[in-house]
Amino acid sequence: MLPDVLVVGGGVFGFTAALALRGRGHAVTLIERGPPPNPEASSTDISKIIRADYGADAEYTAWMEDALEGWRAWNDEAPLFHETGVTFATRGPMAEGSFELDSFRLLMSRGFPLERLHGRRSAAWGGTFDDGYFNPRGGWAPSGRVVAHLARRAIEAGVVVRDGSARAVLAEGGCVTGIETGAGRLPAGAVLVAAGAWSAKLVPALAPRSVWSVSP
Numbered sequence: 001m002l003p004d005v006l007v008v009g010g011g012v013f014g015f016t017a018a019l020a021l022r023g024r025g026h027a028v029t030l031i032e033r034g035p036p037p038n039p040e041a042s043s044t045d046i047s048k049i050i051r052a053d054y055g056a057d058a059e060y061t062a063w064m065e066d067a068l069e070g071w072r073a074w075n076d077e078a079p080l081f082h083e084t085g086v087t088f089a090t091r092g093p094m095a096e097g098s099f100e101l102d103s104f105r106l107l108m109s110r111g112f113p114l115e116r117l118h119g120r121r122s123a124a125w126g127g128t129f130d131d132g133y134f135n136p137r138g139g140w141a142p143s144g145r146v147v148a149h150l151a152r153r154a155i156e157a158g159v160v161v162r163d164g165s166a167r168a169v170l171a172e173g174g175c176v177t178g179i180e181t182g183a184g185r186l187p188a189g190a191v192l193v194a195a196g197a198w199s200a201k202l203v204p205a206l207a208p209r210s211v212w213s214v215s216p
């Protein structure tokens, strides 16, 4: 069956998008060039931080408030979110306009129970930090295991996961028609490129926008 959407890349963005599209009733195929979690993917790691602290960015912070609820709910099916809290520490006082002070002020205004660490220079921190704060709403997740879990959920939901590498996005008459792989062409109604740092290889128009490619 011709997929409505072909997702290129099985990192956290690719699998999350595939699951969301499948949940809306689309026929989705995802192509990933190695078994997920691929060790080359940015998403694959022992741990990654989950935080709502994003400086003065109120929109991103609001998204993360929703995401924190999602992570907590997700823990009922897969205990992957460790809500240990997160600490931001600075050398010297938190400065006007700094990421830390902007985050602190925005989160306080949104009711986060932050603990200011001002004047609590700690030997446990090697005496290097003088100021900062502790936010109990945040923590970490073993991100490689998160991707593995997403991959299982996607397959259970009916996403077709294929092993392979996209060489090019195909288009005819200004419309995307599928992708070219080493094993031939894969037609699709739409192509969603979620190839992380490699995205600009498939969508060269992204290259001037400071997308860094990594080897290989």
Ligand SMILES: Cc1cc2nc3c(=O)[nH]c(=O)nc-3n(C[C@H](O)[C@H](O)[C@H](O)COP(=O)(O)OP(=O)(O)OC[C@H]3O[C@@H](n4cnc5c(N)ncnc54)[C@H](O)[C@@H]3O)c2cc1C
Residues within 6 Å of the ligand: 008, 009, 010, 011, 012, 013, 014, 031, 032, 033, 034, 038, 040, 041, 042, 043, 044, 047, 048, 049, 050, 164, 165, 166, 167, 194, 195, 196, 197, 198, 199, 202
């Ligand atoms: C060192 C480091 C630390 C980070 N720490 C954090 C953190 O603590 N908290 C946080 O929220 N974020 C963190 N990030 C950012 C986060 O990891 C990334 O934003 C996120 O993982 C990107 O996911 P992605 O799905 O876009 O890309 P990726 O995870 O890189 O996935 C892209 C996938 O596409 C596949 N692919 C590429 N090209 C092709 C092709 N042609 N055909 C088929 N498949 C292809 C790759 O194999 C890969 O699996 C960190 C990033 C790094 C590098």
